[in-house]
Amino acid sequence: MARKFTxxxxxxxxQTEFSKAxxxxxxxxxxxCALAACRDAGVNPHDIDGxxxxxxxxxxxxxxxxCLGVKDLAYTTRIPGGGAAAAATIYQAMAAVNAGLCNNVLIWRAMNERSQYRFGQNPQGQQMQYQSGNGTGSLLWCVPYGAMTPASWGALQAARYMQKYGVTNRDLGYISVQQRAYAANNPAAWFYGKPITLEDHQSSxxxxxxxxxxxxxxxxxxxxVAILVTSLDRARDLQQKPVHILGATQSIxxxxxxxxxxYHDDLTVMPEAQGVAKRLWAMTGLAPSDxxxxxxxxxxxxxVLLQxxxxxxxxPGEGKDFVKSGGMALDGPLPTNTNGGLSGEAYIHGMNSMIEGVRQIRGTSHNQVTKKTVEHVLVSSGMAGAVLARA
Amino acid sequence: MSTPTDSAPAAPAAPKPTRIPPIVTLDAKFFWDAADQEQFVGQKCGDCGLFTFPPRPMCPQCFSLNRQIVPLSGRGTVHGWTIPRHPAPFGFKEAPIVAVIQLEEGIRFVSNVVDCAHDEIRPDMPVVVTFEATMNNHKVPVFKPAGK
Structure with missing residues (x-):
């Protein structure tokens, strides 16, 4: 069978509901969530083949x-790197469809990350997160020193950047306040109806x-959260307005x-996101202003600032001014995480924010961008990213 | 054999270390074995001389498998730090200062800064290596302000 680029x-x-138990x-x-994605598309789950x-x-x-009665699975893969994997799932689904390897790719991420185990607590003797394939091979060098949680690793990563540019914790508050304002208007968000002020942030x-x-x-x-990826041609015949994966890539x-x-040269930048950006803008011919x-x-x-x-x-260094001046707001230059993000809506490992990008292109977000037509959306999980577009 | 009644009163036992021991992998065993002996060592390529951290079986510059274990100066600067408040890290009575140390040899190492008040820590502060005990009779390299 001859393959051709698609x-x-x-x-x-x-998605399921987002909860704590x-x-x-x-x-x-x-x-x-997989069934919900299939029904949203109008695809029979039996026909999933990736x-x-x-x-x-x-x-x-x-x-x-x-569970889904999948008749014949032609392609499976898993992405390493914890949440950094999020956008790489779209990247790989795109590649599989482009290469003609399969027609209906199901992406999913589902977890009881509050009721069954907690990423935010000290590890309970579980060595899982130090193992290969999680992209976090050096965590074991942190643990004897009391850096045992993602927040401790993340803070240590951000410290040099914040020192260099004088980013204060109060500066970060503008991101939280904006995302919680979005969440407050999103019925699916855990913090629906619960906006915060900068003072709430500063007193937490x-x-x-x-x-x-x-x-x-x-x-x-x-x-x-689940996403169903297929060819653009097939998607045009399905139930929803298709969202074109214009470009997607990964950079490590x-x-x-x-x-x-x-351990990389300059801890005041995020080289993986820079690498993703370089490839993504080249691949799509687009620019941030698009x-x-x-x-x-x-x-x-x-x-968020580093990305x-x-x-x-x-x-570089101007992220704090960008968010302080309303850069992430609906009427700002780049409405960002309009679902409330992983802080305001839920932490489904980045997947829930990516499908908010799909809703923005469909025009179905609870915080819909209306000042301009949403032609292009950037989704980024640091080590991977994609540009989604109106078809 | 003495009995409790005829022995001299014993000095109070030193408190048992509560810091969790290092997680030792085969490629990093040399490092933790040396730390147990209060030696701070690193990995250098036996052919091209490149220092690498974290340790790895192959030199990324010349692909040599010839690993040299060499003493490090133990001098460096505080590249970045954080004080973990919540949840309280297991094994610490008071919140430690966790820091990324920029070593003289050009590599970085995550550790603690000890003998330093929380409000005394500064970016690029010079530090020198020392050692602290962990559970199970191991030791780990930590750093203190230079000159203390």
């Missing part, structure tokens, strides 16, 4: 395929002094790793 598109998105298995969450998730997702492909407890307060950190959440520069990322919205991985607020700078939305 454009890929997102045909369906699905789902009351059911991670596999059930995966099955529910499956992609994160290396650290606990559900097995076969078990999920058994220190998690990592003097860099991160509680309200600088993503949530811990239970829930699942030398000596860069996920979160315990202290984006009408962005979904940016926000495990911790400083990393805004890496993608060229502002100059």
């Amino acid at each position: 454009e890929a598109a997102i045909a369906g998105i699905g 789902s009351g059911r298995s991670e596999l059930q969450l995966a099955a529910e 499956m992609i998730t994160f290396t650290i997702d606990n559900s097995d492909e076969i078990n999920l395929a058994r 407890k220190w998690i990592q002094e003097p860099w991160l307060r509680l309200l600088d950190c993503c949530q811990e959440s239970d829930g699942g 520069p030398y000596n860069v790793e996920v979160i315990s990322n202290y 984006m009408q919205m962005a979904a940016i991985y926000d495990a911790f607020t400083p990393h 805004l700078e890496a993608f060229g939305f502002c100059k």
